Amino acid sequence: MSFPWANHYEPQHPFMRYMDEKLPLPRFIYNAIGGGYPVPRNLNYFWNFGVLSGAALMLQIVTGIVLAMHFAGNSALAFDSVEHIMRDVNSGWLMRYAHANGASMFFIVVYVHIFRGLFYASYKPPREVVWLLGIVIFLLMMATAFMGYVLPWGQMSFWGAKVITGLFGAIPVVGEPIQTWLLGGFSPDNAALNRFFSLHYLLPFVILGVVVLHVWALHLPGSSNPTGVPVKSEEDTVPFHPYYTAKDGFGLGVFLIVFAILVFFAPNFLGEPDNYIKANPMSTPANIVPEWYFWPFYAILRAFTFDFFFVPAKLLGVLAMFASILLLLFLPWIDTSPVRSGHYRPLFRKFFWFGLMPCIIVLGYCGGSHATNGVVLVSQLASVYYFAHFLIILPIVSRIERRCRCRTPSPKACLARLRPHNRGLEKNGSHYRFSGRPVLFGHARLLGHPHRLQYGV
Amino acid sequence: MLGYSAIRTGYNMVSDPAAATAEEEFHQHVKSVSFSFEGPTGKYDRAQLQRGLQVYHEVCKACHGLTQVAFRDLADLGYAEGQVKTIAAEYNVPSLNPETGEAETRKGTAADKFPSPFANDIAAKAANNGAVPPDLSLMAKARHGGPEYIYSLLTGYQAQPEELVKKFPDSKTGPGLHYNPYFANLNLAMAPPLPVDDVETDRKAKDVSAFLMWAAEPKLENRHKSGIPALIFLILFTWLTYMSYQVIWADKKKH
Ligand code: HEM
Secondary structure: OOOOOOOOOOOOOHHHHHHHHHOOHHHHHHHHHOOOOEEEOOOOHHHHHHHHHHHHHHHHHHHHHHHHOOOOOOOOOHHHHHHHHHHOOOOHHHHHHHHHHHHHHHHHHHHHHHHHHHHOOOOOOOOHHHHHHHHHHHHHHHHHHHHHHHOOOEHHHHHHHHHHHHHHHHOOOOHHHHHHHHHOOOOOOHHHHHHHHHHHHHHHHHHHHHHHHHHHHHHOOOOOOOOOOOOOOHHHEEEHHHHHHHHHHHHHHHHHHHHHHHHHHOOOOOOOHHHHOEOOOOOOOOOOOOOHHHHHHHHHHHOOOOOEOOEOHHHHHHHHHHHHHHHHHHHHHHOOOOOOOHHHOHHHHHHHHHHHHHHHHHHHHHHHOOOOHHHHHHHHHHHHHHHHHHHHHHHHHHHHHHHHHHHOOOHHHHHHHHOOOOOOEEEEOOEEEEOOOOOOOOOHHHHOOHHHHHOOO | OHHHHHHHHHHHHHHOOOOOOHHHHHOOOOOOOOOOOOOOOOOOOHHHHHHHHHHHHHOHHHOOOOOOOEHHHHHHHOOOHHHHHHHHHOOEEEEEOOOOOOEEEEEOOOOOEOOOOOOOHHHHHHHOOOOOOOOOOOHHHOOOOHHHHHHHHHOOOOOOOHHHHHHOHHHOOOOOOEEOOOOOOOEEOOOOOOOOOOOOHHHHHHHHHHHHHHHHOOOHHHHHHHHHHHHHHHHHHHHHHHHHHHHHHOOOOOO
16 A cells, blocks of 8 residues: 555456446455555564454454354343353354353454564554554453453353442442443343343444554554564565465464364363352352453552552552553653664563563463462552553663664664674675574564664654 | 552561461362363263263252253263153153143153252252252352362261361351361361262262263263364364465575
8 A cells, every 4th residue: 555566456357347446345455465565574473463363353253143143131041041052052062162262362362462562662653553543452352351251141250240340439429320320230230231242242343443444554654574674675575465365374273273272172271160150149259350361450450459548449440450551552652762673672672571571470360369468469569560661661761772872883883782692794885784694583684774773663 | 559558568468467267278179080071082981971860860959950951961871762751750840730820840851951959049048057059050160170079079078177176266167067178168068968988989979070060061072073173174274374385485585
């Protein structure tokens, strides 16, 4: 779309020419995911995960529609109707296990996708709108997954719904009326279940719509790449089809193998046994835990254990939990470094691998455990780091790293500063080139002149 | 604010350390049992399921329902149609008198589900010291450890250890309760359903646990049977896509 050297769609067959005149859908597809979309040739496997997220979304929609044909969105019938699907509906067990584990697979691939965005700073201009739409998708996914988990009306469904909708009660004055209005009652019951079903059916299509915008916004600047240096010429890119359709096809195969192992051989591995007990408002489970993909956020929610002056702890927890995600919206402006890829940001990379990643894993572990004092203390410290990473460390790191560039006398020295272990840089005409294999991922030519690295925007 | 919470939590940990509880110290992990249905090619042992049904029928059905399971499903256990009908007829299911419309019971048919032994939870409580015996249809998936948990529970009854009572006098097993270290809070309202010192108990516990696994996951064999070919297909598919990926990229990788 945006590259002057992109291939042009030229329909051969008279029928396709007719189509192109009346409804240029083939042209649209050709330009979006066909030979007409140039993609950097040096992408690594992390760049597969956008397409995998799309595949996971489609799997959820297809299996979900089949389940909805047999499900009863009524608190007296829901649990038994799920068992009816598992026992009596032809291949119903397959649809249900695929949908339940599909949700986990969806979050796995989206988390890798976000991880890619964070490490390679894909969120930086000119792709900041792509990133913002990604966060919107992520929020919609969380809402969808939460409401979907309520539908089978097991113990965890009910108590999870109670805890999460109870969060609205934390808002001063208007909180409780809002909560009652949202639930259609004082506690989750038939009214809540029914509207959750309605919304759980609707939201995936909203997600689909936002995904279209997300990909549209991406196609204007085109994909970034592991070096973070923008592509300059036709040599740096390949047409999406057949190059990336083939590579993504392979990625899809690996994804489906992992998915099939879960569905066929360990379908309840990621689930909580309590959800095979029918919802019972009179009996609280010993440990109310959400699904694994919410654990880090749940840990932040529970990290606030004491009221602070007049602000109740619960409200602080709710605000912090939402802030932990909304914070990511500001990332394109928090991270001011002109260098994009984590491979060329030694300091950023240290905080990323030894700060942010362990912090999120620890938060996830705490969110899934019973909230003893020790667990709460650890999640408090990890939450502090989480916010500090984005609000303090990242702005400072991205400034210090820039200054390092300014003081270097020559492009060569600058590059050596950025990647001190790089050896084998040679002058080649007006370009610097690497000999040997110093580049971690991909293709030396893209690196080109090291000054492009510095201004890798 | 987080720091404030953290400092107060830390202070509490030091000043008021959580007291040890009897559950923490005496709760035991499930025993490990090997079942024929484990592993990716596992299958149910029909004879074991039939023996397990027998145990359910003779012992557990007095208190526990199996309301998600239909008698016709018993064909999976290797029973012929006639045998299924005979088994169903041994249960009474609620119905209405076709003439008077009054509630009554009739003999079960293949199309019925296993009934619950009590009309409602209040009746169940009244008959069981205030505890409701849970439906067993999904029990093997509703507890950590599944069938191994059921086996451990059934074979885990024992006298309450002296040290426990000494250390936690408040946790002494109450009247109408029975000590069992596999149960979450160590004391449950179910009297040992299988005699504690009987030579048959171990086998019966295993059989009924396997039977309850079948009741909870009747499609396990279909799942395993379709999983293997699905996986083989996907591996071939992935191998083919990998090969085409290599072929398509061959000219680009030379640089
Ligand atoms: C339903 C979920 C999602 C789908 C289907 C989806 C789909 C895609 C696709 C197909 C691409 C292009 C291929 C690629 O670069 O991997 C892409 C790129 C991107 N996505 Fe997503 N995405 C989803 C969620 C998200 C989320 C939650 C975020 C971040 C919070 C995000 C951020 C990005 C960014 C920044 C890019 C551009 C990456 C680059 O070119 O370097 N996406 N997405």
